Amino acid sequence: MTNSDNYFELFGLEPGFELDQSQLLSQYRNLQKELHPDRFVQADDHQKLISVQNTALVNEAYQTLKVDTSRAEYLLLQAGTEIPQDRTIQEPEFLISQMELRENMAEIEGSSAPEARLDQLRSEVEQSGSDIKQEFVQHWQKGCEAELKLAVLCVQKLKFYDKLSVELDHLEEQLF
Amino acid sequence: MALLQISEPGQPVEHEHRIAVGIDLGTTHSLVAIVVDGEPRTLSDSEDRPLLPSVVHVLAEGGFEVGYQAQSKLISDPLNTISSVKRLLGKNIAELQDQPTPYQLSASEGGSPLIRTAAGDKSPVEISAEILRQLNIRAGKSLGEKVEGAVITVPAYFDDAQRQATKDAAKIAGIPLLRLLNEPTAAAVAYGLDQGAEGVIAVYDLGGGTFDISILSLEKGVFQVLSTGGDSALGGDDFDQVLSQWILQQSGYDKPLTPQQSNTLLQLSRSTKEQISEQAEVTIELSVESLQWQGTLNREQFDGLIEPLIKRTLRATRKAVRDAGMTAEQIQDVVLVGGSTRVPAVRTAVEEFFGQSPKEGIDPDRVVALGAAIQADTLIGNRSGDEMLLLDVNPLSLGIEIMGGMVEKIVPRNSTIPINRAQEFTTYKDGQTAMAIHVLQGEREMVKDCRSLARFELRGIPPMTAGAAKIQVSFKVDADGLLSVFARETSTSVESSVEVKPSYGLSENEITGMLQDSFAHAEADKQARSLREVEVEASGLLDTLDAALKVDGDTLLDSTEQQTIAEAVGALKQALNSRDAKKVTSAMEFLNHQSAGFAQKRMDHSIRVALAGRDLDEIESN
Numbered sequence: 074m075t076n077s078d079n080y081f082e083l084f085g086l087e088p089g090f091e092l093d094q095s096q097l098l099s100q101y102r103n104l105q106k107e108l109h110p111d112r113f114v115q116a117d118d119h120q121k122l123i124s125v126q127n128t129a130l131v132n133e134a135y136q137t138l139k140v141d142t143s144r145a146e147y148l149l150l151q152a153g154t155e156i157p158q159d160r161t162i163q164e165p166e167f168l169i170s171q172m173e174l175r176e177n178m179a180e181i182e183g184s185s186a187p188e189a190r191l192d193q194l195r196s197e198v199e200q201s202g203s204d205i206k207q208e209f210v211q212h213w214q215k216g217c218e219a220e221l222k223l224a225v226l227c228v229q230k231l232k233f234y235d236k237l238s239v240e241l242d243h244l245e246e247q248l249f
Numbered sequence: 250m251a252l253l254q255i256s257e258p259g260q261p262v263e264h265e266h267r268i269a270v271g272i273d274l275g276t277t278h279s280l281v282a283i284v285v286d287g288e289p290r291t292l293s294d295s296e297d298r299p300l301l302p303s304v305v306h307v308l309a310e311g312g313f314e315v316g317y318q319a320q321s322k323l324i325s326d327p328l329n330t331i332s333s334v335k336r337l338l339g340k341n342i343a344e345l346q347d348q349p350t351p352y353q354l355s356a357s358e359g360g361s362p363l364i365r366t367a368a369g370d371k372s373p374v375e376i377s378a379e380i381l382r383q384l385n386i387r388a389g390k391s392l393g394e395k396v397e398g399a400v401i402t403v404p405a406y407f408d409d410a411q412r413q414a415t416k417d418a419a420k421i422a423g424i425p426l427l428r429l430l431n432e433p434t435a436a437a438v439a440y441g442l443d444q445g446a447e448g449v450i451a452v453y454d455l456g457g458g459t460f461d462i463s464i465l466s467l468e469k470g471v472f473q474v475l476s477t478g479g480d481s482a483l484g485g486d487d488f489d490q491v492l493s494q495w496i497l498q499q500s501g502y503d504k505p506l507t508p509q510q511s512n513t514l515l516q517l518s519r520s521t522k523e524q525i526s527e528q529a530e531v532t533i534e535l536s537v538e539s540l541q542w543q544g545t546l547n548r549e550q551f552d553g554l555i556e557p558l559i560k561r562t563l564r565a566t567r568k569a570v571r572d573a574g575m576t577a578e579q580i581q582d583v584v585l586v587g588g589s590t591r592v593p594a595v596r597t598a599v600e601e602f603f604g605q606s607p608k609e610g611i612d613p614d615r616v617v618a619l620g621a622a623i624q625a626d627t628l629i630g631n632r633s634g635d636e637m638l639l640l641d642v643n644p645l646s647l648g649i650e651i652m653g654g655m656v657e658k659i660v661p662r663n664s665t666i667p668i669n670r671a672q673e674f675t676t677y678k679d680g681q682t683a684m685a686i687h688v689l690q691g692e693r694e695m696v697k698d699c700r701s702l703a704r705f706e707l708r709g710i711p712p713m714t715a716g717a718a719k720i721q722v723s724f725k726v727d728a729d730g731l732l733s734v735f736a737r738e739t740s741t742s743v744e745s746s747v748e749v750k751p752s753y754g755l756s757e758n759e760i761t762g763m764l765q766d767s768f769a770h771a772e773a774d775k776q777a778r779s780l781r782e783v784e785v786e787a788s789g790l791l792d793t794l795d796a797a798l799k800v801d802g803d804t805l806l807d808s809t810e811q812q813t814i815a816e817a818v819g820a821l822k823q824a825l826n827s828r829d830a831k832k833v834t835s836a837m838e839f840l841n842h843q844s845a846g847f848a849q850k851r852m853d854h855s856i857r858v859a860l861a862g863r864d865l866d867e868i869e870s871n
Binding site for chain 1: 468
């Protein structure tokens, strides 16, 4: 497929972190209406195969752009920067704040008002996440090598917060 | 057909209406439905009953009885009468150890359970195939025509093995399967199209043996599943079980039960459950052999017994709502599916959870089959005019085993399918030339807590230092939710690859054997039919291509390309005169091959059009 090398182009969107989710969704649906295997049930195997491949690509692209962290990662990838998979963050302040959040999380279970504390912690995590996203945009827009490195750091931090929200979800499931 | 559907979804070539059915293969009941004049309806048996009990009686002299006939044998011939076989479908024998069944089970070559009967060992796939065959016969009789395609529904929470087993059952029953469809999605289709709903809906599906919850968004004919969850071993049958336990406890009977006793008790529990859902108190009279008890059960007592089970469904519901990125308040409509949602305590619990009363209108027993019929009708090409499309997800994460007995997830659950995902791994020893790959499904972190789907070895990796080889493992999940896995070494020019289709324990040989059994008597028929089928297919292809060439031939193809296709068209026409199925098939393949480039060009063209966000009709009429 001709547009496969750029996910933004595939959906007719301007590359950038800020993105119109409703346009992404409606373009995604338009593409699926044309390409989905359900449209090719009566077709020959070759066309079925093309359809599955195209649809899988569109699904992958949609998923990547829909989620903030993976969209940020994709923007960096497009700028020629890769996110190291196993690099740890060497920033004491950040690590301490992570530790505090985790301690808070561990205390929820035995506390007198677990629901309220969980909600509070969740909103803290969300706030910190959105601060980092703003920071990311600033670094990414400047685009020089040093700035992109800082943008990579933002994505790594975002991954920490994503993980924390998943763990909060698990905790909530256990508690209620 | 495809060339046409790519660019003119609104205007199909004139072709006759084709028969495609929707089948709900349920734990306790099964149904078949079809769309007539745009309206889905279920097909009934000669006594006007739409439900077919999912019960199969295996006859010692060979052959089967299915449905009501079989149901009446549950007590007189319990070991040869199989009910709720869906609970065994796609499972391996080890998984069934803590799930009580009244049958004598043994393991097949591949480790799947076989049920010992008077006519030999039967696999759950064969038993399910008998139910499907019965429904197919019913459809053929009431329509007076052969069924050309079917959509069969499965619980959204079915794993790869259970889906594969369902697909194999269709194959053995001789039913051309168009698609496996998730039950809650089918229900949403029936509701959505019936009531013209838009927005986010929740489908709470509590059947006989499975619980499914799905959150979907409906917009402009696109049904997009946002999340799904549930429990593949929780349903109304469990209500019967807890009630049986309670009755037994009340009776004070402490000897092991005979098969007759336990079946009688279970049937009594089921009818008591049905009665208590309608009235406040029920009198129970149990008398089978030495097991005797009389007493009463009131609604409150019953609600207390099933409360833990209902709580389990709500836990899964809460999770699905969150996975969809929603809150309970944001759900516009709630749809109840499955006979077990008739239990008042279930309705109340769902109502409280969502803060609204569920939608009424379509019979919860039939809604799934009706939705499947609509999808079947669409897929076979009868309603290509409308824009309905289903975007479904894979219900469980897929991954492979890594060091330390851990699972690395490659395709996370709730990913829209079809999907391809690849991940790179490396060797951990110097000179390592082979790598074992263990494919798993499930949400837990440890291998032992996930479902093992397949194991294979990638061999022929060139010897290198540890960590230098690059092994790419790709997962492909198709539109039926079925997985295939592909592994190759990519760092050197030497490529070695293995493709594996996970199976559920029935070996390919076993399936072939069952197929031969079921087709043995129909071989001659089949050959005649296969010629007719390829003829129809070939003329369809010619029509489609002709129409496509008229629209886009001159704009997308140069004269050499047009010539190439014209020659292949000529060859196919000649082959059609020969009345030889093989010749027609190969000429058709050749034409498909020669026109593949054209198809791709049209597809690219249509993508550009879709990107422009405009309707094709609009563009072509400009």
